[in-house]
Amino acid sequence: MSQLFTPYSLGGQNLDNRIVIAPMCQYSAVEGQATDWHLIHLGHLALSGAALLFIEATAITPQGRISPSDLGLWSDETENALGRVIKGVRAYSNMPIAIQLAHAGRKASTAVPWMGGSQLPLGQGGWQTCAPSPLAWGEEERSPAGLDLESMREIRRAFVTAAARAHRLGIEVIEIHAAHGYLLHQFLSPLSNRRDDNYGGSLENRLRFPLEVFQAVREALPPKVPVGMRISATDWVEGGWDMEQSLALAQALKQRDCAFIHVSSGxxxxxxxxxxxxxxxxxxxxxxxxxxxxxTIAVGLITEPEQAETIVATQQADLVALARGILYNPRWPWHAAATLGDQVSAPPQYWRSPPYGINALFKDQ
Incomplete structure (x- = not known):
């Protein structure tokens, strides 16, 4: 048996193997509500043989969306729409489902990527963004509104409410998005956080709000539900967030019963x-x-089965996440199992699909 296909328990959630499908924005929601695109997209990935399927970055408030077409989980309407999708997926797959809860902060109010991805003007589909400090992401973008303490409390409550909605939908794993320059990352980095109160300045202060959000979500859910965090290990900018600070964050999260850290960067x-x-x-x-x-979950240009096997076998990470690679090859876990001489779960409708010479690829045949 390859190490990539050994079972793993993530905070009490049993996984069949070490392959994770990373959250990938689809920019295909309507007013935050999941559509048939999400049913098709998540449905076919749920048949891939991976161990855990992450739903894309899901906004906790309308203001927290990256684009007007972002998925959301802030109302009964958005909850019901996502529930319909999950019900459809569950009818044919028992793959555990995770969700990444997010607020884009100053990187909100942008066009979808295939329409350029630039910031949308006010009155032309855009809205006023917010951030720890009134510092724009780019020189040509308008400044976000600096968050006051009451607005921060509202955002913290919105994370908790969204997590409760996700749990009610039967989603097994919760991930708090504190990476990729979005709101919680903006609080962490000294490049974007220039506050002079208890939430800015020192590392301890910059950690405070992301840790408060994490702890509030953790305390609102049953202990059996794994709650983790996605982080950017470094800003890749001199004087910014870096590995030393990421390690301090990891230690603080461990003290708060964090189940995992999903490690990205930039x-x-x-x-x-x-x-x-x-x-x-x-x-x-x-x-x-x-x-x-x-x-830890490792992600980023992991494309080859042997590469993923080495990462797990040498204990560089506990799980390997695929993003664009599994969009390009939605049956990547099947091909990895064939390459590594192992087996993977697949629906019986597909059991006769392997080409000649590949035998006993699927479990439960």
């Missing part, structure tokens, strides 16, 4: 200098795992 500043290469973010996950003792 996204906070257009000045970032990223040296991207296959597995370039895996060392961040490895160091956080080693020094904090928390389970």
């Amino acid at each position: 996204g906070l500043s257009p000045l970032q200098q990223i040296s991207a290469a296959p597995g370039f973010q895996v060392p961040f996950a490895e160091q956080i795992r080693r020094e904090s003792g928390l389970p």
